[in-house]
Amino acid sequence: MNGDLLGLLAAVRGLRVAVVGDAILDRYLTGVPVGMCREAPVPTLDLVGEHDQCGGAANVAANLRSLGAEPRLLAVVGADTAGQQLRAAVASAGVGTDHLVTDESRATVVKRRVLAQQQMLLRLDEGSKKPIGTAAAAELAARLTEELLSCDLVIACDYGYGTFVESVTRSLARSARRPPLAVDSRTPAAFRPLHPAVVKPNYAEAVALLGEPQLASPGERVRQVADREELLLERSGADIVAVTLDRDGAVVLQAGRPSVRTYATGREAETTVGAGDTFTAAIALALAAGADPASAAEFASAAAGTVVRQPGTAICDPAELRRRLAGTGTILPGGELPAWLTDVAGRGYRVVFTNGCFDILHGGHVSLLSRAKAFGELLVVGVNADESVRRLKGPSRPVIPLAERMRVLAALGCVDVVVPFDADSPTELIERLRPEVYVKGDDYTVANLPEAPLVERLGGRVELLSTVDGRSTTKIIRDIHALSADGRRTVPDRKGV
Incomplete structure (x- = not known):
């Protein structure tokens, strides 16, 4: 997949x-703080509710x-009573209780949490x-x-x-x-x-x-x-x-x-x-x-x-x-970087930048992006626009249009900003963004990476991360063509119909 x-x-x-x-039965006792207890230096709560959860x-x-x-x-x-309450909580969650086995010798496990305005003060555990x-x-x-x-x-x-x-x-x-x-x-x-x-x-x-x-x-x-x-x-x-x-x-x-x-x-x-x-x-x-x-x-x-x-x-x-x-991340469809990104002196966090076509997102992409984020607090991903992909990959590419490629990238939890660029190289983006770290796969070397001198001149550094063997968009497309050529697909694809 x-x-x-x-x-x-x-x-x-x-x-x-x-x-x-x-x-386990999770029981929540919620209260409103009304002062300190006279018997001991602990808060006093007026109990306002209790509820059970799975x-x-x-x-x-x-x-x-x-x-x-x-x-x-x-x-x-x-x-016991707690067992009945747990059964009720399970049923309330839409889960069947037919396979819950009763053991007469046991006390149902209960975790009681005492909260004051959503702040947990105490947990009391009981059960076998x-x-x-x-x-x-x-x-x-x-x-x-x-x-x-x-x-x-x-x-x-x-x-x-x-x-x-x-x-x-x-x-x-x-x-x-x-x-x-x-x-x-x-x-x-x-x-x-x-x-x-x-x-x-x-x-x-x-x-x-x-x-x-x-x-x-x-x-x-x-x-x-x-x-x-x-x-x-x-x-x-x-x-x-x-x-x-x-x-x-x-x-x-x-x-x-x-x-x-x-x-x-x-x-x-x-x-x-x-x-x-x-x-x-x-x-x-x-x-x-x-x-x-x-x-x-x-x-x-x-x-x-x-x-x-x-x-x-x-x-x-x-x-x-x-x-x-x-759409987890922020998409900048016009390619313009906001001031909070380009104000290097005032932004107060390390920016990591990487780029690519990301035509068919696969596990190798996700692995590289998740590891790239570890080098800073904000991961910005530059994406080649459709015409740029055609120039780099040929007239049959991209398979996935730019808007959808950006949306899928933005759905990844490690990606903070997605921005397209029209040129074949993201040098203009790098000049405006001035990232602290520029990440690419180790199928490059610093010597043959065109953007490396620019990144270093702007005060950043280049990190080359290991790629996942056997994973590439080109290979995925070739495999699909091979399946089609072999005649293995005998029924039409009705997905989305």
């Missing part, structure tokens, strides 16, 4: 997903439903952490075995509350047909024998897997994760490792491919509760729909970005996600 993220939103609809793991595996299932998938939630709850009972485990394992025969994807959500006993794990390992497995676990190594398609640890879980200390700065964290790619893949047993970094985005690792960095939005939010669940649901769906890891990561980052702007344990808003995917 190419980098059409809006198309990806359509492609994930209807996928059948088995979600197995620890379902947490843990239940929240992953709720996000899958909001994205248009068909989730089946397989989890164990207690025969011991392994689920033998009878409940057997029933859950039997239901999981049945679901694995027909679902498109399975997501394991392990938060340490005892769901993944031997019989449940054995159902995943010995299934006659196991679809791609995505894992979100506090201990990813426990799922290594299952060889997951993707695991999604957060930063703390990733460094625990590495046996290393946590670092402080975002840049150090990103480098630590990216530099340990081989070790993280080996210890998790996964094809892809997506490490989430809360407000600092995510790093996606795959053997033999450059790492992909995504960038979080909605940084003004005070909490990221549930954003990891949204990321898990979205990246797993995207990969199951055939997306390359870079596009899947951008899709998941955009989905998580809709959540951190909302209070509580929110789920992805598909309308907001569609708006984000339709």
Whole structure:
């Protein structure tokens, strides 16, 4: 699949997903501060409301439903009031409760959060952490075995509350047909024998897997994760490792491919509760729909970005996600750069610039752009206008017109500004923009890159990033022509009819 993220939103609809793991009831107590308590130096709140939301595996299932998938939630709850409330929250999210197994010996896991005007003051946790009972485990394992025969994807959500006993794990390992497995676990190594398609640890879980200390700065964290790619893949047993970094985005690792960095939005939010669940649901769906890891990561980052702007344990808003995917960055269709970009002395942030035709956006493009953003705070992408592409690539190009190429680029979370240029080289843009860093692929060298002397004369530097082998627009077009020539396409393409 190419980098059409809006198309990806359509492609994930209807996928059948088995979600197995620890379902949690998130209860929110909201109040208005009225002063300090006389008994102790703590604030006093007048309670004005309380509400329940899905947490843990239940929240992953709720996000899958909001994205248009068909989730089946397989989890164990207690025969208590909290269990009834969790069932109600799951049903309210549009997820079926038929596969929720009751365990008389357990107390349902509840996380109570006390908030004052959306500021969280306290969290109180309760519920069983011991392994689920033998009878409940057997029933859950039997239901999981049945679901694995027909679902498109399975997501394991392990938060340490005892769901993944031997019989449940054995159902995943010995299934006659196991679809791609995505894992979100506090201990990813426990799922290594299952060889997951993707695991999604957060930063703390990733460094625990590495046996290393946590670092402080975002840049150090990103480098630590990216530099340990081989070790993280080996210890998790996964094809892809997506490490989430809360407000600092995510790093996606795959053997033999450059790492992909995504960038979080909605940084003004005070909490990221549930954003990891949204990321898990979205990246797993995207990969199951055939997306390359870079596009899947951008899709998941955009989905998580809709959540951190909302209070509580929110789920992805598909309308907001569609708006984000339709145009995340700023498009300057006339090619004019605003004063806030060209005022080098006053802009107060580092500008990174790169350029290209970007005719059919693919994983190699997304990988390079996401890594380019790491060199500064603002990524500006120059795009060759249609006539320029024809001069450079031939009369049959571009395949995609300029307006659409810019819109797709702007949908990437790492891209901040998209601007076209008519000439064959972006030298005029570089002169006006004066970027601190100019990024190109390493199919160039500084010696044969025409713009390099200009960038350096203006005080910037050139960075050449490794490209993804075997990925190019020209090759994609040749492959399509080859398919057509071989006569393999026997029915007309009715997409969009």
